[in-house]
Amino acid sequence: MRFKGAELMPAPTHVTVSPRSFACDLATICAPTLAGLKPASLFRYQPASGQDGTAMAVAWHALLAPRGVTVRVLKACPVTGAVLVYVYRPTQVAAILQRGDVQDFLQSEGYTPGDAESMLAQLSQRLCCEEDFPHEIGVFLGYPLADVIGFIQNRGKNFTACGYWKVYTDPAAAQKAFDRYKKCERIYARCYYNGTPIRQLTVAA
Template sequence: MGHGLDVCMADPREAQTIEECLESEFVRTLVCQAGLVISGHKPAAVFGFTPRAWRGGDHRQKRALSARLLATYASSTRRYGLCLAGLSRHADGLMLLAWRPSQVEKIVADAQSRAFLDSVGLPSGDASALMAELVGRLRAYYAGRASFPHELGLVLGYPVDD
């Protein structure tokens, strides 16, 4: 695991192992769904990873390998200024959040954004604390314990007025 671009450019249907197949799909999904975050054009993205190409193996094996992939890429992308967090697991895959701390810091530096964050009970002076709280709220939502945190829109790049 952790082969990145080499495995991303490979066709998942030609993978020799379930690990290669899932990694290829994971990297492709990350690039497609969080490409604007990776490139620094958007602060954050929420997306799902549901492996499709591998026909062998059971759901538990796919879930375990998907969790390992998330841990591997969450660690390796951090050195490039990209954070990844798992929000929930489901039978076929994962829900994920990707964000650029440098972009979130710009949000908390904005007076109008800080006022909005304060109004919805979110940390307004610390990007790390803000993202930790949003990850917690999203996890609660996906676990069925809370309503969807619409305030997430701010870090997804939506204007405060939306």
């Protein structure tokens, strides 16, 4: 299964087909979200034969929801079992989606106004049913709105910096954020491989 367009928004290193465990991807790729530095993260997971990626997401959600983190599948392939997993802090994502400028932007992209759950349901529908990748997903990941709009208008070209997203507005500020996220990923990877439980690594809301 190929999630069309995922190589553009978000950045390719953060939507991966991983031979590692679901827990490993959760602890490393989603580290900035678990740490509370970033409202949401996204990764693609290909379960091994006999495994159920959706069931894994449900189990991890039950474990992390009391810490203020939701784990959900936005898209699942019925053929390969691959899942696109969205890990997020509902209160932070809801605050982003309630902003007037973000609501105006999503409405211009064809979304029907509603609460965060409604907007996420519409995003999931687009991922599952539309041929083109919904690059507005950047706002659901906490990327700056101006950069998401810049990416769409420029078709992913003419950016001034590139890391977790392609930057069109303030490369210096974006680079500081990229550096924080990378440092967090290194720390969390070290802790995870040294045996620290993911629940313990998840900062409570």
